Amino acid sequence: MQLDRNVCHWGIWAFIAVMALWPPATSADPISPERMTAALSKLEALAPGVIADGAVPGLAIAVVHDDKIVFLKGFGHREAGKPEAVDADTVFQIASLSKPVSATVVAALVSGGTVSWDSKIADLDPAFRLADPYPTSELTIRDLFAHRSGLPGTAGDDLEGIGYDRAEILRRLRFVPPSSSFRAGYSYSNFGLTEGAVAAARPTGKSWEEVAEEKLYRPLGMASTSSRHADFVKHANRAALHIKVDGAWAAKIERDPDAQAPAGGVSSTARDLSQWVRLVLGDGVYAGKPLIAADALAQTHVPLMTRGKNPVSGGESFYGLGWNVEFGRHGLSWGHAGAFSVGARTLVTVFPEEKFGIVILANAFPSGAPEGLSDSFTDLVFDGKVEKDWIEAWDGIYAGLFGPAVAAAKAAYAARPSPARPAAPAGAYTGRYANDFIGDAVVSGAGDSLILKLGPDGARSYSLTHFDGDLFLTYPDAETPDRPAGVSFVVGPDGKASAVTIGFLDDNHMGTLRRMGD
Incomplete structure (x- = not known):
């Protein structure tokens, strides 16, 4: 286990080695303004088509290139059946897109010397426990943001669903047996990452929500962004969550994700997130001013855990610290999706070598529209044409997330045994x-x-x-x-x-x- 004490240095060299072996992006030339303009004109037509086809009621898109916001627009409606339109300042719940945002906040803490990525949770939050003593004593912020603590992926989500608050959920994680050996397996954990973020904020004496605002949202002018649900519902210009009811989008359910705010509780706008993408693409420099040390931020993009292949494009996919790191048909990209099964879909995709990134926020689930639009647009940017119907391909992935499980549950209880055994009194x-x-x-x-x-x-x-x-x-x-x-x-x-x-x-x-x- 000694190797993991130096995982930062080892990971960076492994990353360099992988990059040296990986084929270059399909276009070795920088993206010219003309190519970007041509692609953006087609994106302008694609997005309304997605709304017209009923893929989602509304969405907002931001595109950043060479430290400039080159596209920023909303489409469709905040709520199905109502006239209020989505615009660049409509606030969306961004679900798990919160994870790379929160990783950026922790990078700011690392940059300022408050913590390091290898700070031990036992030192920061001595009350926190995993099921076994050795992982508890060695667990770091890096482990939790890379989803390699051994915590099963859904541990804590179940407790949130029955009403427990963050502190009680994190306390009860000690009772959950691990799904893998410590640092040996990848298991995507909302409350594991939440503990990593909360522990990182503890030395400041402030709440995670305050730290996120002070270290990221305020310096970038992200005035409509918050990690508090109460702030989201105060906005008049906010997107409702939608699910399909009898084949039509309906705003039926609200979602308060405060318990897992670092992992899934951020609300934001396309305009605000475009500023964050500028910071990420600028290696911690924003509007010409260094805000986060480049090495602290770069560690979030080191591929630490393998995730297999992208289910649609087939690219090799890894997880860093709150970021997916993928080697696909257009070269290296960083990204993350977000989804609430009660009605949110979001996505960020960043191509660091080309200084190009796209954010797509949508207000419905299930829908592959964010990935489909992003993949279509990047095809246009790199190749000048769309390779395939990416929206249809991604719709199939998201439709399959719950479909088989629901069908299996229905089948299991489709009919009572005949004769059914009576219940006891x-x-x-x-x-x-x-x-x-x-x-x-x-x-x-x-x-x-x-x-x-x-x-x-x-x-x-x-x-x-x-x-x-x-x-x-x-x-x-x-x-x-x-x-x-x-x-x-x-x-x-x-x-x-x-x-x-x-x-x-x-x-x-x-x-x-x-x-x-x-």
């Missing part, structure tokens, strides 16, 4: 259950059904409908309201349930709770 199931991770679950009777209450002070309620024997069904997901989940009880010889397994909280095998008391 309601009193067999009612009572309090608990485990360290989920906390308390209270099952109570309500007429012919049962009610399951979860989260702090029973914040979330789920109706349980009998399916077969000691198995009940509930429909916990607002974004997939027709997706059933099983809730099963183990009833002992005494006629009382000794345990309950909550299917929608069991991704990491933490969904079984034991009866407490009588």
